Amino acid sequence: MDQSEAQAIDSSSGSEKGLNNSRGSRGRRPSIILPPRDERDQPDAKRRRRKKKAARRARKDDVDGDSSSNVNTGADTGADTALAKTTGPLVDFEGLSRPSFGTQQRRKETPEAAALRLERMKGAVTTLLECVGEDPHREGLLATPQRYAKAMLDFTKGYQENISDIVNGAIFQEGHNEMVIVKDIDVYSLCEHHLVPFMGKMHIGYIPNNAVIGISKLPRIAEMFARRLQIQERLTKDVANAIFEVLAPQGVGVVMESSHLCTVMRGVQKTGSTTITSCVLGCFERREKTRNEFLSLIGVNRR
Structure with a gap:
C-alpha cells in the first residue's frame, strides 16, 4: 500500500467517525435517537418540580414544629368523626363484619336506646306514608309504622351478629382434605339501592386444610351477611372471604342465584330473570379442575 492510498483510507475513516459522532453513540440518524431520560425534558417537569418544592416545605414545617398543626379545630373533629364512621375490615377484633359506627351503636345499645331507635324509625315511616299520599291515621295504617320498623330491624339483624359467636369454636381438626359442599341455602336480603328484597339460593364449598367447620x-354465616343492606356481588364475596379468613382452608367457592324484586317490580320488569354471582378463592381460583368439580357438584354447569 503506497502513501496516497493510506492517506485516502485515513481520510475516509475520519469522515466516518465524524459522521458517527454526528449520528450519536450508536451510529443512528439523529431522528431516531431516543431522547435523553431527563425529567426536565418531559412535559410535566414543572408540575413535578412544584411537588418536590411543596414536599420540602412540608418537611421543613414538620421540623420547625408548626404550632398550627397542634390546634384542635372543628374541621379536625369532623374528620375524626368521619373516620370513625368509615367501613372497617371484613372481620374486626370483635368478630363483626364491615363494622361501621352505626353497627357498633346498635350492637351495644341499652334497652332505652333501642326504644328510642324504634320511635325514630316509626316517625320516619309515618313521614314516608304521608309523602306517598296516604293517611297514616286511618285504621289500616295505624300500626304500620311500628310493624315496619320492627320488620326492618329484623331484616337487618345481621348488623348485630358477631361471626365469632356464630362459629362458636365449631372448628375441628379432622385431617379431612376433600371438598365439602352445602348447597341450596335459602337466602333473603335487601337491595341497598331500593330497599326491596332479593332472594335465591346460595351454594358454599370449601376444601379443608385438615380443619373442618360445623x-x-x-348457612348461618350466609344468613348473617344476607341480613344487611346488600348487593348480590358483595354478599357473595363477603361469605367467601369470611369463611376463608375464619377457617383458613385450601380454597373456598361460593355461588349465588337470585331474583331481584327491583328488576321484577320496577325498571325492566323481567320476572323470569336470574342473577348468578360467584367468588372463588385459593385452590378454587388457581385450579380449573377443582373449580369445575365444584360447579358440577352444585349443578350449575349442567343447566
Whole structure:
C-alpha cells in the first residue's frame, strides 16, 4: 500500500467517525435517537418540580414544629368523626363484619336506646306514608309504622351478629382434605339501592386444610351477611372471604342465584330473570379442575 492510498483510507475513516459522532453513540440518524431520560425534558417537569418544592416545605414545617398543626379545630373533629364512621375490615377484633359506627351503636345499645331507635324509625315511616299520599291515621295504617320498623330491624339483624359467636369454636381438626359442599341455602336480603328484597339460593364449598367447620355454620354465616343492606356481588364475596379468613382452608367457592324484586317490580320488569354471582378463592381460583368439580357438584354447569 503506497502513501496516497493510506492517506485516502485515513481520510475516509475520519469522515466516518465524524459522521458517527454526528449520528450519536450508536451510529443512528439523529431522528431516531431516543431522547435523553431527563425529567426536565418531559412535559410535566414543572408540575413535578412544584411537588418536590411543596414536599420540602412540608418537611421543613414538620421540623420547625408548626404550632398550627397542634390546634384542635372543628374541621379536625369532623374528620375524626368521619373516620370513625368509615367501613372497617371484613372481620374486626370483635368478630363483626364491615363494622361501621352505626353497627357498633346498635350492637351495644341499652334497652332505652333501642326504644328510642324504634320511635325514630316509626316517625320516619309515618313521614314516608304521608309523602306517598296516604293517611297514616286511618285504621289500616295505624300500626304500620311500628310493624315496619320492627320488620326492618329484623331484616337487618345481621348488623348485630358477631361471626365469632356464630362459629362458636365449631372448628375441628379432622385431617379431612376433600371438598365439602352445602348447597341450596335459602337466602333473603335487601337491595341497598331500593330497599326491596332479593332472594335465591346460595351454594358454599370449601376444601379443608385438615380443619373442618360445623356444617350448620355455613348457612348461618350466609344468613348473617344476607341480613344487611346488600348487593348480590358483595354478599357473595363477603361469605367467601369470611369463611376463608375464619377457617383458613385450601380454597373456598361460593355461588349465588337470585331474583331481584327491583328488576321484577320496577325498571325492566323481567320476572323470569336470574342473577348468578360467584367468588372463588385459593385452590378454587388457581385450579380449573377443582373449580369445575365444584360447579358440577352444585349443578350449575349442567343447566
